[in-house]
Amino acid sequence: MTDFSFRLIATDGAARAGEIATAHGAVRTPAFMPVGTQAAVKGVHPDDVRAAGADIVLANTYHLMLRPGAERVAALGGLHPFMRWPHPVITDSGGFQVMSLAVLRRVTEAGVTFRSHLDGAMVELTPERAVEVQILLGADIAMQLDECVKLPADTQEIERAMQLSLRWAERCKRAFESAPPDRALFGIVQGGDDQSLREASVRALIDIGFHGYALGGLAVGESRDVMRKVVAATAPALPAERPRYLMGVGTPADLLAAVARGIDMFDCVLPTRNGRHGLAFTRFGPINIKNAHHAEDPRPLDAESRCPAARDFSRAYLHHLFKAGEALGGTLLSVVNLYYYQDLMAGARAAIAAGRFADYAAETERQWTAKQDFSTP
């Protein structure tokens, strides 16, 4: 059994390329982790998620603890066989979804209590239970329970949640001592847009000691500028020998900007959610396939793509599938987007190794905005 470890392979400015080892295989970083909220990447077969190039997927503790239940998943062997994904799995702590989805939630020192949106039952999620659930789910990487505050917020409120998250971090660390030795636990940096709070959070988390560190409380309402500033100021304070994970981010441009600032891991629903809504990410920028000017366009989304769905179907056909409400369209565009995100990260890894990440990012962004004439096929 391989224990969790992280190896830095190359750096290029602040950008890092590396590899995480887990009992279920390697994760090449910078890594994009597709989101399988309810133990399924929405509409996409796990073989296609893998073929796209994903090394690891994220599943949501909040959803899975309510349905089908952590104990049931454990009885079925954990998420890996359940989802038929024998590769690495990361779970979040449930905290973020409790804050954003649950009604009647109450945060106390002990944890958070909320009403299940499924059956109305009151559920308690403590730091200890969050860890227990993630161990039951079989996650290779578990996250501490934290309280995530929507921005903008008062400094006082941000600090209160940050301090509470630190006390929960300690309790999660303790609870995690009973985990199988190959599992990893990440701490989550809070502190909103206040840099001194962010740095205090980092210092305290390093004192507790985690396998990796995440930046939480971003992509929660702040401007892109604020998000990038916080990442730029906080990442350097994190230990170089541990992976750094920016939670819930983001667009292709967000990913490149964060990689440049030293982030190693990302998760986001954008590629699949946008795919279901008809937005394809391509080397030439986003394409809204529902636009009328695609209706007669025989060209594929990208004839040079590694993704069969991007090469083999015409824009006219994809347009038709969305107009006709055929779910196949959302599946195909989700796959296109998963390939795009993975190829973006593969390109970043190669560029960092070659010491030309800044050029890669600049070329990639230039191609997005180069004027494409989609109106005359």
Add this chain to the structure above:
Amino acid sequence: MTDFSFRLIATDGAARAGEIATAHGAVRTPAFMPVGTQAAVKGVHPDDVRAAGADIVLANTYHLMLRPGAERVAALGGLHPFMRWPHPVITDSGGFQVMSLAVLRRVTEAGVTFRSHLDGAMVELTPERAVEVQILLGADIAMQLDECVKLPADTQEIERAMQLSLRWAERCKRAFESAPPDRALFGIVQGGDDQSLREASVRALIDIGFHGYALGGLAVGESRDVMRKVVAATAPALPAERPRYLMGVGTPADLLAAVARGIDMFDCVLPTRNGRHGLAFTRFGPINIKNAHHAEDPRPLDAESRCPAARDFSRAYLHHLFKAGEALGGTLLSVVNLYYYQDLMAGARAAIAAGRFADYAAETERQWTAKQDFSTP
């Protein structure tokens, strides 16, 4: 370019095994043709439809003439490149959907006029236009326009529609003279549950002369018994050297019963529609995966299946996908069912060739009803 032809390979009682040749490849009969209503087999990638074993898919003229439009599909090269299905394609005439879906329809000698359910425009579908649309769509096999009467109905009404369908059959045949020479046109036998009308319809259609003959106006409200009686009495009257197609049928048991009576081709939405609703067809009979007793069952639907989805996912996981509203569940069960239908037909073909179709049908049906204990995994 291969012209349309049909070759009988073996007979076993009334059951027949054969092969249709088309410009886009062969269709082994008895054949089940998955339905791609709007130029997509709902939720299923065309590669999976092919891998399941389908030689041919059916697309619906009514839907496609309204959206994206026959002229647009023709400009894009026809249905084969549009759907990315380079294999044989059959289209219906649009008549059945006009009768069942369109509002404000009016049937006259000239044809049928109806209001589009998409934009409210009045659309006219004549026998000539039905043929033209199907030629534009690029169908290897086109169907005559007919009027299909729901059963039960008065004999007078059945006869009126049958005679009108015959006059339309003649006009379709004439219109089809301009079709590329590799295309085929099938006539449709009407006459409801009245055997003398059915036989009159058959005789008149043979006089006109078609590449194949379909039994229409069944699976439209009559009992299973009536349907089987009409098939049994009508099929022998059809020319042995032409393929026989029972439209819109049906369950696995319906298929075996009709093959035994000399039918060569079938289309039905059941495998995909039932799949989307959580019903899996398996060698052990249908399984309603939403039933609570599957929630903790680690077994696959059928560990011996040729279908990866039937082998690789636990019933517990499939159950979870349906409970959680994850579309992947409907896709996986649709694929399972398409494989099942194709394997059922492959088994029928082999059994006919071996002169043991009656045994095959009896064994298959016995296995469906053999008591399975699904409650104790």
